[in-house]
Amino acid sequence: MTMAIETPDPQFAAAADPRVLVVDDDPIVRELVADYLTKHDVRVTAVSDGKAMGETLANEVVDLIVLDLKLKTEDGMNLARRLREESTIPIIMLTGRTDEADRVMGLELGADDYITKPFSPRELLARIRTVLRRRSAEVRQGRPEGIRAYRFDGWELNLNTRKLKRPDGDVLALSKGEFSVLVVFLGAAHRVLSRDQILDMSRLHNDEVYNRAVDLQIMRLRRKIEPDPAAPKYIKTERGAGYIFGVNVETVY
Numbered sequence: 001m002t003m004a005i006e007t008p009d010p011q012f013a014a015a016a017d018p019r020v021l022v023v024d025d026d027p028i029v030r031e032l033v034a035d036y037l038t039k040h041d042v043r044v045t046a047v048s049d050g051k052a053m054g055e056t057l058a059n060e061v062v063d064l065i066v067l068d069l070k071l072k073t074e075d076g077m078n079l080a081r082r083l084r085e086e087s088t089i090p091i092i093m094l095t096g097r098t099d100e101a102d103r104v105m106g107l108e109l110g111a112d113d114y115i116t117k118p119f120s121p122r123e124l125l126a127r128i129r130t131v132l133r134r135r136s137a138e139v140r141q142g143r144p145e146g147i148r149a150y151r152f153d154g155w156e157l158n159l160n161t162r163k164l165k166r167p168d169g170d171v172l173a174l175s176k177g178e179f180s181v182l183v184v185f186l187g188a189a190h191r192v193l194s195r196d197q198i199l200d201m202s203r204l205h206n207d208e209v210y211n212r213a214v215d216l217q218i219m220r221l222r223r224k225i226e227p228d229p230a231a232p233k234y235i236k237t238e239r240g241a242g243y244i245f246g247v248n249v250e251t252v253y
Contacts, residue, residue: 018132019060022046023053024068024078024094029117033066035073036121042128050079054120061134062089064128069106075105084110084162090131092124110162110176150186151250152234155225157182164225172224177202179218185235194242218243 003250007171020042022033030046035046045056049071056062065083069076080091093106103114112131115124150157162179162191164172174182180202184193193201195214222229236246 010111017041017043018063018128019043019045020064020066020128021053021056021060021062022066023049023071023076025049025073026068029068029094033121033124037125037128039126042125044193050074053079057087057089064090064092064132066092066094066128067122068103069093074153077102077109080106080109080111088159090135092127092131094119094124107176149251150183152186152189152245153247157186159183174224175220177213177217178221180223181214182221185243187248189245189247189249192238192241192244198243 009041020037022030022044022045024030024033025048026095027048030048034044034046045062047053047056047058053065053067067080067083068078069080071079076093076095080093082090083091091111093103093111095102095106095114095116100110106114112134113127115127116236135146149159157163157179158165162174164174164179181198184198184201198214202214218235222232222235225234226232232246234247236244238244
């Protein structure tokens with residue numbers, strides 16, 4: 001399945017009521033969610049399967065997707081994986097599964113949040129608003145529009161697929177936090193960044209809202225990309241000031 005996705009213009013997306021695409025094969029859930037969200041100034045398109053989802057994405061500007069992971073005819077996890085490979089549209093997983101592994105896998109694939117059935121429409125609306133506020137801040141602070149990738153010293157970070165390719169061509173897995181911090185460094189190479197700046201620009205505001213969260217992500221990144229993590233070549237420490245990305249970066253538009 002190929003999804004032609006139209007990307008909303010961040011300058012105008014916030015002005016109109018957000019459009020949410022709900023993908024769930026239960027007609028009762030679709031009607032319940034659509035009715036409640038519509039009453040609270042959310043434009044809703046509700047569909048039952050991946051094919052209809054792809055058609056909607058090809059014809060509408062969607063701000064967020066609520067995706068059921070347990071569809072009858074297809075695996076919602078696979079749909080989430082393909083979505084994240086082709087776009088950065090926020091995804092909230094909707095699931096009746098209680099297995100923690102499913103939730104973790106969905107978040108590792110790049111989903112922004114999850115909610116477990118049975119749920120209240122009020123809670124879903126609150127989560128939608130939270131994710132959209134976070135995305136709005138990301139547009140204001142985050143990566144420049146039109147950049148597809150960064151390259152440095154043989155490495156390549158694809159911003160759409162969120163995959164980091166080694167100089168030998170192998171793909172290196174990054175967590176959401178590691179990806180966000182690396183994007184900040186690559187967009188500000190040779191600039192000293194304080195912990196507060198990195199924290200704000202990388203949006204590490206989930207469970208660890210403190211400066212040491214930055215140190216943790218940098219430690220993990222160094223273990224993954226540095227030839228010698230004890231003597232960093234890329235992410236260097238500037239004592240008393242913060243960190244600096246010490247090699248040239250090529251921007252790919």
